[in-house]
Amino acid sequence: MRVWFLEAAYAVIFFATLTILFLVPFISRQYSRFGRFAGWPAFTSAAFALYACALVAFTLFPFPDFADGYCRRRSDVDHWQLNPLASLDDVTAYAADYGLPATLTSAVFLQVAMNVAFFLPLGFFLAYRSRRSLAFTTLAAFGTSLAIELTQGTGLWGLAPCPYRLADVDDLISNTAGGMLGWLIGITALRFLPDARPSRTPDPGPPGAPRQMVGALLDVQVYLLVQVALLIAADRLGITLTVESEFLGSFAGWAQELDFAIVSIVVTLVMFVVIPRLRKDRASVGFASVHLALVRPGDKQSAGALALLGRWAIRWLPVVVFGLVALVVIFPIEALVVLLNRRRRSLSSIVTRTEFITREAALGANRSEPEPADL
Numbered sequence: 001m002r003v004w005f006l007e008a009a010y011a012v013i014f015f016a017t018l019t020i021l022f023l024v025p026f027i028s029r030q031y032s033r034f035g036r037f038a039g040w041p042a043f044t045s046a047a048f049a050l051y052a053c054a055l056v057a058f059t060l061f062p063f064p065d066f067a068d069g070y071c072r073r074r075s076d077v078d079h080w081q082l083n084p085l086a087s088l089d090d091v092t093a094y095a096a097d098y099g100l101p102a103t104l105t106s107a108v109f110l111q112v113a114m115n116v117a118f119f120l121p122l123g124f125f126l127a128y129r130s131r132r133s134l135a136f137t138t139l140a141a142f143g144t145s146l147a148i149e150l151t152q153g154t155g156l157w158g159l160a161p162c163p164y165r166l167a168d169v170d171d172l173i174s175n176t177a178g179g180m181l182g183w184l185i186g187i188t189a190l191r192f193l194p195d196a197r198p199s200r201t202p203d204p205g206p207p208g209a210p211r212q213m214v215g216a217l218l219d220v221q222v223y224l225l226v227q228v229a230l231l232i233a234a235d236r237l238g239i240t241l242t243v244e245s246e247f248l249g250s251f252a253g254w255a256q257e258l259d260f261a262i263v264s265i266v267v268t269l270v271m272f273v274v275i276p277r278l279r280k281d282r283a284s285v286g287f288a289s290v291h292l293a294l295v296r297p298g299d300k301q302s303a304g305a306l307a308l309l310g311r312w313a314i315r316w317l318p319v320v321v322f323g324l325v326a327l328v329v330i331f332p333i334e335a336l337v338v339l340l341n342r343r344r345r346s347l348s349s350i351v352t353r354t355e356f357i358t359r360e361a362a363l364g365a366n367r368s369e370p371e372p373a374d375l
Contacts, residue, residue, distance in 0.1 A: 008058075010062070011053045011057035019049075024218055027218070027289045027290060031203070034201065037211075038198055059152065060151070060165075063160070063164070071162035080153050087112050112174055116174045120182035120185065122144065122178075122182060123180060127186025127187045127189075127190075129197070141180065145176060203359075206344065206357060207358055212356055214290055216286060218287075220331075223267070268316040271284060282295070291358060292356040294355075295354065307353065311352050314330075318330055334347055334348060
């Protein structure tokens with residue numbers, strides 16, 4: 001039981017990491033597929049991702065301490081169980097000795113039951129979310145289980161010093177059966193649960209305050225990820241990022257030492273001025289993920305370079321100068337102005353005379369319509 005809790009913790013950690021890394025493309029795909037952030041489809045997708053993380057965590061972790069003579073002590077252990085239905089024979093023998101009630105709580109029975117239950121979600125999601133056939137689900141469950149067993153039997157395909165899990169043909173059978181049973185549950189759920197693949201709806205806008213706030217928060221997330229990546233890269237290259245070096249000294253000794261503020265200026269200018277300037281919608285990564293375009297209020301034309309630079313100066317220059325603590329002041333002010341403004345424009349939008357519209361509205365505004373033919 002303790003191992004199961006540890007494996008569940010690994011699954012949650014994997015899921016949290018995936019959420020951080022793939023949140024932007026996930027949200028963008030939601031708007032591409034449905035024209036909005038659809039709550040139930042997003043929930044089912046997230047649940048499937050969590051299940052995939054659990055699949056990895058429960059089948060590969062935890063690793064033993066290979067440095068403590070683990071492989072030597074288990075050199076005579078056979079890591080391949082190729083006798084079909086041997087586990088059912090163990091359950092039957094246990095029941096004959098101890099009776100049915102005791103068998104239902106025994107380790108030999110729970111091992112088989114857990115192998116079936118663990119693949120129920122796979123079959124369920126393939127039927128309910130992906131609308132796959134029973135034949136496809138059966139092959140998918142069998143193939144996934146086979147890949148897991150081979151990975152276990154070969155010790156991560158030779159990456160581990162020795163195998164540390166048993167590759168059991170009965171697991172292959174019970175996992176496949178679990179996938180098939182899950183498919184039957186998923187097909188039944190189609191009648192009772194909301195549609196996981198609703199039809200796409202138009203997205204003419206105007207975008208509300210929550211959507212703009214999500215775009216701003218995603219910008220912050222991407223900025224932090226880029227900064228972390230730069231810190232890791234600098235550490236690998238032997239470059240020291242400091243907040244104490246002089247401006248000119250940073251350029252003089254750039255190979256060994258860089259001023260972190262200068263790096264932040266370059267990063268923010270690239271992210272929030274250069275990249276949006278190269279995009280037709282003039283959106284940063286965060287706002288592009290929620291399918292918004294930055295335009296001039298009057299003619300709905302794309303915002304200019306000076307407007308992008310102005311927005312950067314209001315939103316991100318204080319972050320460069322005062323650090324991330326500036327976000328605690330800037331973004332609540334921006335959000336409050338959006339909420340109080342009838343046109344849902346932030347302070348940076350008002351000052352730079354810009355506004356956000358949906359990407360669909362921007363395409364419609366810029367689309368050339370043919371002149372009607374004379375009758």
